[in-house]
């Protein structure tokens with residue numbers, strides 16, 4: 001309803017298209033643009049008002065902060081969680097929904113004090129953590145452990161080696177031939193693949209909200225619309241201020257991911273390579289197409305260049321994420337066109353159907369390495385009793401819950417160094433723009449070209 005009938009249509013202020021372009025480019029479009037929020041509303045957590053005291057204050061309620069809060073609350077540690085907006089409105093409500101229960105490369109772990117043994121052990125033991133948490137806490141996260149398939153144009157020694165490594169760790173993963181790929185995926189495009197029987201998909205927005213709701217049920221105090229403005233020492237404790245309130249805490253855990261714009265410990269923002277990515281969800285696929293396109297419902301990526309990793313979710317929508325070109329993050333039409341081209345090429349049966357775009361959004365990943373897939377999460381000692389768990393890169397759906405659990409246990413035991421990640425001092429990365437430049441200007445355009453030519 002127009003509340004001001006005297007105001008002509010021309011006088012009504014329209015959003016400046018440049019603002020929209022900036023929001024897409026910075027991955028801050030409203031969370032309702034994302035394909036993951038469901039029509040059933042999530043709880044809205046009230047802003048912090050007044051002064052409260054606690055043992056641990058967790059800043060940020062994405063996958064990392066939600067898991068730290070949940071596991072601290074489970075262990076009976078007094079916890080307050082402060083989120084600038086509402087839970088899962090950052091990268092965690094905007095990702096591609098893949099639950100990858102393994103690591104792509106292990107070599108960087110050799111440089112860790114324990115050669116990464118504790119992380120590997122924890123991952124192997126907790127590789128189903130997403131599904132376990134959903135079961136344990138009754139989280140309705142559209143989580144489905146249907147497995148993953150990496151499909152390749154020809155057998156790959158690197159993929160075989162990866163499968164053998166993880167099989168030796170007890171994973172159920174097999175190389176499969178063209179016939180098996182065709183039966184699972186419904187395409188003749190690939191000659192070979194590896195099939196991970198564990199892992200699968202999750203709705204990361206609902207899952208993160210579910211962890212936060214479980215934390216609140218277990219006694220954590222959760223406040224939304226409470227951006228932390230400052231974090232200052234107050235004797236042996238820390239005073240954390242939001243616009244309308246203050247939390248005084250013994251310990252602080254920062255889980256703000258892309259820390260840009262924050263005035264407290266601003267140097268954390270220099271520890272990472274940010275990268276914008278866009279997500280697309282189609283309207284539910286027609287039944288006839290669902291019978292032949294990915295009938296096994298595995299999470300599918302193409303090897304080596306996974307330009308359009310595909311998930312079919314519980315509403316039968318196709319969901320993917322890709323990296324937009326420089327300045328093009330808001331261009332939904334272009335990326336939907338490219339997705340359709342890929343689908344038509346890979347699944348020729350899809351040409352007979354009119355697929356429609358339901359949602360288009362962007363988000364930002366924060367990585368600790370400018371080498372793709374070597375972006376291990378970071379755990380920083382920022383100051384006395386101030387820790388940060390961030391830079392989860394593209395592996396947040398498993399790493400957020402897993403590392404949050406490990407950090408919570410370490411803090412509850414009063415031994416922060418016992419977390420499975422090495423405790424490091426925050427260090428600025430070299431050439432912060434390098435990763436984005438390489439990925440958006442060089443790697444992705446080259447991969448798109450090779451894929452179009454059928455040479456990827």
Ligand SMILES: Cc1cc2nc3c(=O)[nH]c(=O)nc-3n(C[C@H](O)[C@H](O)[C@H](O)COP(=O)(O)OP(=O)(O)OC[C@H]3O[C@@H](n4cnc5c(N)ncnc54)[C@H](O)[C@@H]3O)c2cc1C
Pocket residue numbers: 059060061062063064065082083084085086087088089090091092093094095096097098099100226227228229255256257258262277278279321322362363364365389390391392393394395396397398399400
């Ligand atoms: C398009 C896309 C696709 C992806 N695909 C996958 C995938 O398929 N599988 C996978 O495992 N990972 C994927 N990822 C990566 C994954 O989403 C991230 O690793 C993960 O969400 C990071 O979680 P987080 O909790 O560290 O950060 P976030 O979810 O960004 O949470 C940080 C929170 O901190 C809050 N915050 C910031 N500043 C303040 C402040 N001052 N006060 C209070 N709160 C503050 C923010 O509002 C935000 O809610 C993808 C990411 C993107 C963008």
